[in-house]
Amino acid sequence: MKNDVLLTVERVSKTFVQREQAAEKTVLNNICLQVSGHQFVSILGHSGVGKSTLLRMIAGLMQPTSGVVTFEHQLVTEPSRRMSMVFQNFALFPWLTVRKNISFGLEGQPGLSRQAINDRVTQLIELIGLVGLDDVYPHELSGGMKQRVGFARALAVNPDLLLLDEPFSALDVLIGQQLSQDFIRLWEQNLLQTQSIIMVTHNIEEAVRLSDVVYVLGGTPGEVVRVYYLNQPRNERTMQQIMQKTIEITNQFKHDMQSE
Numbered sequence: 001m002k003n004d005v006l007l008t009v010e011r012v013s014k015t016f017v018q019r020e021q022a023a024e025k026t027v028l029n030n031i032c033l034q035v036s037g038h039q040f041v042s043i044l045g046h047s048g049v050g051k052s053t054l055l056r057m058i059a060g061l062m063q064p065t066s067g068v069v070t071f072e073h074q075l076v077t078e079p080s081r082r083m084s085m086v087f088q089n090f091a092l093f094p095w096l097t098v099r100k101n102i103s104f105g106l107e108g109q110p111g112l113s114r115q116a117i118n119d120r121v122t123q124l125i126e127l128i129g130l131v132g133l134d135d136v137y138p139h140e141l142s143g144g145m146k147q148r149v150g151f152a153r154a155l156a157v158n159p160d161l162l163l164l165d166e167p168f169s170a171l172d173v174l175i176g177q178q179l180s181q182d183f184i185r186l187w188e189q190n191l192l193q194t195q196s197i198i199m200v201t202h203n204i205e206e207a208v209r210l211s212d213v214v215y216v217l218g219g220t221p222g223e224v225v226r227v228y229y230l231n232q233p234r235n236e237r238t239m240q241q242i243m244q245k246t247i248e249i250t251n252q253f254k255h256d257m258q259s260e
C-alpha cells in the first residue's frame, strides 16, 4: 500500500449559511490535497482559516459545498470505521474508566468477542503507556495521560487513516513532544495498523518535526497557499534542520500574509 493514494480532497469549497445574519460565508475555497500510504500530512494555518472544517469533511462528518473527498477512490459521504479522530480537548467520556473509554468504539462490533475486545484494549494500554490506569476515570488523569487515552481510543478500531485535530496544543510543550515522539515511534515501527495520518495544527515546528508533507492554508476564504515536502526521514532530522525549516516556513507565511 505504500505510495498508493489513500485519500484525495478535490477542489473542495465550503460555504456556511449564517442564519442570524441571513448571509453566507465561504470558509474554504478550491482545496486540493492528497494523502498516500504511510504518509504523515499536516494541514497548517492560522486560527479560523478552516482547518477543522476541512478535517471534518475528510472524516465524513460534514459535506463540502462543492468538490469531493475520496477514500480509496470511494466518495466519502459519512463517517467510516476506517478513519478515526483524536481531538484537541481529548473528548473523553467522563463517566467511563480508561479501559471503557478505549473499548467504546469496539463495543457491539459484529464478530468481536468480549475476550477479543479485552485483549485489544490491554495491548493498547501497554503500547500507549497507560499500564495500571485501567480503572481510573478521566478527571484523575493529567492532560498528557488524557490524550494518551484519546489516542488509544482512536487506535482501538485499527483505523487506516488517523485524523488529529490539534492533538498536542492543549498540553505542556514537553509533554506534547514526548507523546508525539512515542506515537510516531509506534507508527514507524509498524506496531499500529494505521497507514497514514493527517494532523491539523497551527504549530509550524510541530508540523516540520512530524510530517512528510505540509499543506499551508491561508487567506479568506482559506486556500492552499504552499505545499512543503520534507523528504528527509523523520529520525534523521536534526534539531538545527528542524529549526531552519521552521524559520523558512514562518518567514514565507508572514510574507504571504502581507501580500494578500
Ligand SMILES: Nc1ncnc2c1ncn2[C@@H]1O[C@H](COP(=O)(O)OP(=O)(O)OP(=O)(O)O)[C@@H](O)[C@H]1O
Pocket: 016, 017, 018, 027, 045, 046, 047, 048, 049, 050, 051, 052, 053, 054, 202
Ligand atoms: N457549523 C458552522 N457554521 C457556521 N460557521 C462555521 C461553522 N463551523 C465553522 N464555522 C466558521 O468557519 C471558520 C473556520 O472555522 P474552523 O474551526 O474550521 O477554523 P480553524 O482553522 O480550525 O480554527 P482554529 O485553529 O481556531 O480551531 C470560522 O470562521 C468559523 O466560525
